[in-house]
Each structure stands twice: as C-alpha cells, then as structure tokens.
Amino acid sequence: MQTTSWTGRSGARRIFLLVILGAVLYFVARILAPFFAALAWAAILATVFHPVYKWMGKRVERRGVASVATCLLLVVAIILPVLLLGFLMAGESVREYATLENVVANGLPARIEAIRNSASYRGLAEDLKRMGLAGPGLGTAAMRVLRTGSRFLVEHSASYLSDLLNFVLQLFVMLLGLYYLFLHGPQILRELRSLVPLRPEYKQEIFEKFQDVVHATFTGNLAVALIQAVLGSLGFLIFGLSAPLLLGAVMGLASLVPIVGSSLVWVPVALFFMLTGSIVKGLLVLVAFGLLAASVDNIVKPILVRRGMKIHTLWVFISVIGGLSVFGFLGLVLGPFLFSLLVVLYEVYKVEFKRSWPDDAVT
Secondary structure, three states: OHHHHHHHHHHHHHHHHHHHHHHHHHHHHHHHHHHHHHHHHHHHHHHHOHHHHHHHHHHOOOHHHHHHHHHHHHHHHHHHHHHHHHHHHHHHHHHHHHHHHHHHHOOOOHHHHHHHOOHHHHHHHHHHHHOOOOOOOHHHHHHHHHHHHHHHHHHHHHHHHHHHHHHHHHHHHHHHHHHHHHHHHHHHHHHHHHHOOOOHHHHHHHHHHHHHHHHHHHHHHHHHHHHHHHHHHHHHHHOOOOOHHHHHHHHHHHOOOOOOOOHHHHHHHHHHHHHOOOHHHHHHHHHHHHHHHHHHHHHHHHHHHHHHHOOOHHHHHHHHHHHHHHHHHHHHHHHHHHHHHHHHHHHHHHHHHHHHOOHHHOO
16 A cells, blocks of 8 residues: 555646646747757857867867857857958948939939830730830839838838847847857767667767758758859859849858759849840850859769768758758758658658558558
C-alpha cells in the first residue's frame, strides 16, 4: 500500500511539474517571439563562424575577449558592408525615382515614344479602336504609377522611425546572443541533444544536417549572390544603364531564388532594350548575362551550395520560396533545413517502425 501511495504521489508531482513547465514555456515563448529572427540569425552565425571564434581563442587567453573580438570582426566584415550597401541602394533608388518622375512629368520619355511608334503598339491601338475601346495611355499610366508610389511613401513615412529603432534593437539582441553562443554554444548543444529522445546516431545525423544546410545556404548562397551582384553591376555599367549598383544588388538577391535565379533581372532588361529598338544591345545582354549565370550556376554553385543540401531541386525551390514567405529572409536557411529535417525523420521513421509493419503493408 505504501508503494502504491508513493507511486501515486510521484505521478501527481510529475503531472504538476509538467503543467507548470508547460505554462512557463508558453509565456517564455511569447516573450521570445519578437526576437525569434534575431536569435535564429545568432545561432546561424555562431554555427558558421565558430571556427573563427576557436581560431581567435587560440590567440587570446580569455574566452570572453575572444567572443567580443569575433563579434566585432563580423560587424566590420559583414554587417557594416551590408548596411552600407543597403544605404547605397536606397539612395540610388530614390535618385532614380526622382529622375523618372521628373522625366515623366515633363513629357513622355523617348523610349515610351519608341514603343508607341512601333508596329505592334499601333496594331494594338487599332484593334482596341475597332472594339470601341480607348487606346493604351502609357503616359497616363506612368503618372498614375508614380502618384501611387508617392502616396505610398507619404503614408508609410511615419513608420520608418519605429522600424529603424526596431532594427537597432534586433541587431543588438542578435549580437548579444551571438556573444553568448560563442561562449556557451557547445554546452547548450549538448544539453539539447540530451533532451532529444532519439538514438545517438539519429541525433548526430540531425545536428550534422543542420550544420550542412546552414553552411550550404548561408555561406554558399551568399557567396554566389555576391559574385552575381558584383559581376552584374559591372555588366550593367558596361551596357550604360543608369543604376548599375541597384540593378546588380537586385540581381544578387534574385540569384537566391532557385531555378530562375538572376534571370528575373537581366531578362527583363534585355526585353526592355529590344522593345525600345536596341535589338543588338538586348541580344548582347541575353548572351553575356546568360553565360555569366550559367557559369556561376554550373561551376560555383554546385561546389558551394548543392553538395550540402542533398534534396531534390524541386524541394529546394519550394522550401526557399515558402520559407521566405513564412520567415522572411530567415526562411532562406530555415526552409531548406526543415525540408532536410523531414527527409531525415522520414528515414528514422522507416527504420524504427518497419519491424511493426505487417507483411502486406509494403504492397
């Protein structure tokens, strides 16, 4: 009787502990939710640059100083250049917007006039006229687009300051988390592995998959994007476009999208040249940037990116696009990792439950 009573009390204690733990975890999760992206980026950066921290620790006696030095190195080498590029892109886009607005306000650009004088445009206008419809007004449409853009900027200008303050706070949380992950990351990782109720080989495979995907998506994709952005900016400068830095940066970002990649930028540019009468220049853009994209995608990208993914290209495409829509830029890493984790768990499921399947379950 005493054993049964004691077992009952022990079960009640465990249930009470689980209830309290669940409630505390719920509220802690709500507190951490606004900083999920910052802490996730801290974990990703700590995974990628942990060898740098170890290298720094061999040259500095105190681990805290080594962690601070590594964080400062990342700020100078990555964060500040990205912020500088963002400011340059913003300034260049504002200048281009002001130039375009001024040109449209003073009359239709010569390029739009070339479109209006083309045979295809005149044929479209005649077809619309026979159907009793008004012809396409490119100038009116351009002014409407510009007025919509101006209205959007005015309506959202009040939130820019709060967005800036939130960005500074998120950056501070990320750097603080990165500092502590450099110091205590291995201990935290061991603690997490001890809480996972799987076999050691399965846990090892999951954590190795996380490292592989992080290195493939973060290091590889960003290196490919940087190469595409630099070469794209030089190419757009050679072809005489007015905003080569902006277009090159957009081309680098577009290269992160699987399958289509940077063609989202240089194909419309080539079509624009062709529609405005510069057929030769448009063809040269197609050939030059097509060779550039093919070289990077077939030589650089397999070396840096695809060797760590080990999932089909279709799932890479869906995971990146879906991840970006759900998690923002963080989805570039989380999307492929979750799909890769699904593959690992599926293999674990087959191994663990295959023995309990009936003989006719396979058929």
